Amino acid sequence: MAHTQPSSTVKSPTLDRLQSLVRKDLASVDQVILSHIDSGVPLIPKLARHIIAAGGKRLRPALTLLSAKLCGYSGERHVHLAACVEFIHTATLLHDDVVDESALRRGSATANEVWGNKASVLVGDFLLSRAFQLMVSDGSLKVLRILSNASAVIAQGEVMQLTTANNPQTTEQEYLEVITAKTATLFAAACELGAVVSAQEDKEDVLRAIGLALGIAFQIMDDTLDYVAEQATLGKSIGDDFRDGKVTLPVILAYARGTTEEQQFWTRTLEDQAIEEGDLEKAMKIINKYRAITDSITLAESYCESARKLLAPFPQSPEKDALLETIDFCTQRAY
Amino acid sequence: MAHTQPSSTVKSPTLDRLQSLVRKDLASVDQVILSHIDSGVPLIPKLARHIIAAGGKRLRPALTLLSAKLCGYSGERHVHLAACVEFIHTATLLHDDVVDESALRRGSATANEVWGNKASVLVGDFLLSRAFQLMVSDGSLKVLRILSNASAVIAQGEVMQLTTANNPQTTEQEYLEVITAKTATLFAAACELGAVVSAQEDKEDVLRAIGLALGIAFQIMDDTLDYVAEQATLGKSIGDDFRDGKVTLPVILAYARGTTEEQQFWTRTLEDQAIEEGDLEKAMKIINKYRAITDSITLAESYCESARKLLAPFPQSPEKDALLETIDFCTQRAY
Numbered sequence: 001m002a003h004t005q006p007s008s009t010v011k012s013p014t015l016d017r018l019q020s021l022v023r024k025d026l027a028s029v030d031q032v033i034l035s036h037i038d039s040g041v042p043l044i045p046k047l048a049r050h051i052i053a054a055g056g057k058r059l060r061p062a063l064t065l066l067s068a069k070l071c072g073y074s075g076e077r078h079v080h081l082a083a084c085v086e087f088i089h090t091a092t093l094l095h096d097d098v099v100d101e102s103a104l105r106r107g108s109a110t111a112n113e114v115w116g117n118k119a120s121v122l123v124g125d126f127l128l129s130r131a132f133q134l135m136v137s138d139g140s141l142k143v144l145r146i147l148s149n150a151s152a153v154i155a156q157g158e159v160m161q162l163t164t165a166n167n168p169q170t171t172e173q174e175y176l177e178v179i180t181a182k183t184a185t186l187f188a189a190a191c192e193l194g195a196v197v198s199a200q201e202d203k204e205d206v207l208r209a210i211g212l213a214l215g216i217a218f219q220i221m222d223d224t225l226d227y228v229a230e231q232a233t234l235g236k237s238i239g240d241d242f243r244d245g246k247v248t249l250p251v252i253l254a255y256a257r258g259t260t261e262e263q264q265f266w267t268r269t270l271e272d273q274a275i276e277e278g279d280l281e282k283a284m285k286i287i288n289k290y291r292a293i294t295d296s297i298t299l300a301e302s303y304c305e306s307a308r309k310l311l312a313p314f315p316q317s318p319e320k321d322a323l324l325e326t327i328d329f330c331t332q333r334a335y
Numbered sequence: 336m337a338h339t340q341p342s343s344t345v346k347s348p349t350l351d352r353l354q355s356l357v358r359k360d361l362a363s364v365d366q367v368i369l370s371h372i373d374s375g376v377p378l379i380p381k382l383a384r385h386i387i388a389a390g391g392k393r394l395r396p397a398l399t400l401l402s403a404k405l406c407g408y409s410g411e412r413h414v415h416l417a418a419c420v421e422f423i424h425t426a427t428l429l430h431d432d433v434v435d436e437s438a439l440r441r442g443s444a445t446a447n448e449v450w451g452n453k454a455s456v457l458v459g460d461f462l463l464s465r466a467f468q469l470m471v472s473d474g475s476l477k478v479l480r481i482l483s484n485a486s487a488v489i490a491q492g493e494v495m496q497l498t499t500a501n502n503p504q505t506t507e508q509e510y511l512e513v514i515t516a517k518t519a520t521l522f523a524a525a526c527e528l529g530a531v532v533s534a535q536e537d538k539e540d541v542l543r544a545i546g547l548a549l550g551i552a553f554q555i556m557d558d559t560l561d562y563v564a565e566q567a568t569l570g571k572s573i574g575d576d577f578r579d580g581k582v583t584l585p586v587i588l589a590y591a592r593g594t595t596e597e598q599q600f601w602t603r604t605l606e607d608q609a610i611e612e613g614d615l616e617k618a619m620k621i622i623n624k625y626r627a628i629t630d631s632i633t634l635a636e637s638y639c640e641s642a643r644k645l646l647a648p649f650p651q652s653p654e655k656d657a658l659l660e661t662i663d664f665c666t667q668r669a670y
Contacts, residue, residue: 039491039494040491040495118497121430121456122494125463125490126487128486129483129486129489135483136476136480141476144467145468148464148468148471151460152461154464155457155458155461158457159378160376162378162453162454163376163377
């Protein structure tokens with residue numbers, strides 16, 4: 001699964017640089033989050049803590065914090081806006097768990113498995129409302145516009161994903177529309193907010209575009225790694241999308257390039273959901289036969305390259321280096 | 336099921352006065368709603384139209400329109416804010432259908448029966464986001480604060496309702512907390528917005544309080560009518576809450592006043608959900624034995640009376656008459 005690509009570092013890129021730059025602010029974001037999920041209804045903080053604790057890399061709020069620093073910001077508003085971004089992301093995860101009937105997220109039981117679909121939907125609604133309350137406290141209509149637009153586009157992307165689910169004839173174009181809406185839009189908003197909070201209006205568009213490209217690359221890689229066997233040896237689950245009937249880029253490329261018999265395989269497994277023993281291995285074999293992993297990574301890399309070019313004009317700084325390494329990390333995660 | 340109560344009219348109150356006063360504006364609200372549910376993803380307007388078309392009396396947006404007129408408002412902002420209120424209400428209905436697994440709402444199939452839980456959750460998210468986009472276009476942080484607060488409180492009320500569901504030992508106090516949060520809060524916000532849009536700051540609190548009292552009375556009556564046999568002869572379904580294991584005021588009163596044997600009946604039917612043939616009839620018999628319908632209506636009427644008193648200082652106007660009749664209608668709906 002070797003692939004070569006331009007890289008600004010020799011050793012594998014990590015998120016260490018990003019995380020050390022925003023560590024203190026990210027701890028403040030966690031404080032803001034914890035203080036705002038408190039409620040007279042005990043199930044709310046209980047369930048919200050569960051999903052937020054499982055919350056992985058905090059990549060989206062970190063991007064808001066880093067973008068603000070990149071623009072020279074030194075106040076405290078970015079912490080609150082990063083919390084808004086994480087609330088919106090968490091609400092989406094909660095509703096996504098419900099709608100996907102996924103039993104596991106990052107290896108631990110999903111909130112809806114533990115407390116039921118009902119609670120996941122309603123606590124998601126609560127977190128989304130909390131995000132808007134926090135924005136209102138911040139007091140910027142521009143921030144409210146950016147995040148209410150993002151929220152509407154994310155919902156549209158999720159609905160569009162529903163209508164493409166189980167359809168192996170989904171086009172690459174449709175796939176890109178879905179992931180742009182459901183994933184990249186929040187990355188874009190997260191980065192744009194860094195410019196907004198710093199009152200650097202001339203940097204809003206470019207940071208938004210960097211976030212958008214990064215988000216598209218991130219989602220392509222996420223979808224691609226689900227079919228990479230080496231992931232399993234690293235303790236990550238693979239084949240989740242296959243079992244859910246999600247039609248992602250590796251499948252789209254393999255379907256388009258496949259024989260009639262292979263296309264029938266995709267129809268049986270993804271559309272009819274009639275998955276048999278050994279089908280995941282067969283899927284991965286067909287995907288590799290048509291170089292669909294390599295080509296998916298190449299496409300992700302092209303979005304990373306756009307992001308790098310957009311970032312080039314920024315003056316040298318630790319924040320710029322960290323963002324560049326975050327971009328590299330996206331397509332060169334360990335596997 | 337006769338009950339006597341103070342009333343400002345001799346014949347049965349209706350919503351006719353309210354509806355004729357706001358008919359034109361309500362048609363504009365429908366236009367705003369229809370133009371804002373359009374989306375590149377066809378499933379969204381399809382599903383949203385289904386739930387909005389089934390949307391009943393449009394009581395909440397009508398209250399915003401009427402309150403604005405009551406405060407002498409003559410612009411167009413109230414139409415957009417009424418649409419926001421209806422969007423929030425519709426999103427709640429969509430998520431409520433999912434979480435209640437209710438197959439029918441107002442006699443037609445619920446959206447989640449037709450398109451699945453997934454779509455209902457996501458289209459609900461879309462409508463809520465649209466509401467916030469509309470508020471941002473309106474440009475008032477005060478409006479955004481009122482409706483983001485309402486949205487958070489509604490979600491908390493819905494989660495609290497989950498934790499009281501199936502528990503016949505729920506107290507009257509807990510019940511009132513739930514319905515205040517999940518229902519009355521949006522009525523309160525709907526009325527308050529009428530004062531906000533008219534820049535009548537001194538009327539914000541009183542209109543909010545009127546909406547709150549009206550909303551509590553409305554929900555108590557809604558819950559009570561679910562156990563009133565005459566409703567069935569009017570073509571309305573009864574016993575829905577009983578079958579869902581919802582613990583509402585008539586049950587709370589009957590449980591508290593019942594014998595050990597009767598309490599065991601409520602535990603079996605509502606907590607254990609082991610409902611047998613004839614149990615609804617038995618439930619209604621116990622409820623009537625303890626005058627729980629009459630006492631529920633009396634409590635609703637006491638909230639209506641508070642609303643009337645709060646409205647009393649307003650000068651005589653067609654809008655005041657319409658609001659008074661709406662308050663009367665609440666506890667004197669036909670049965």
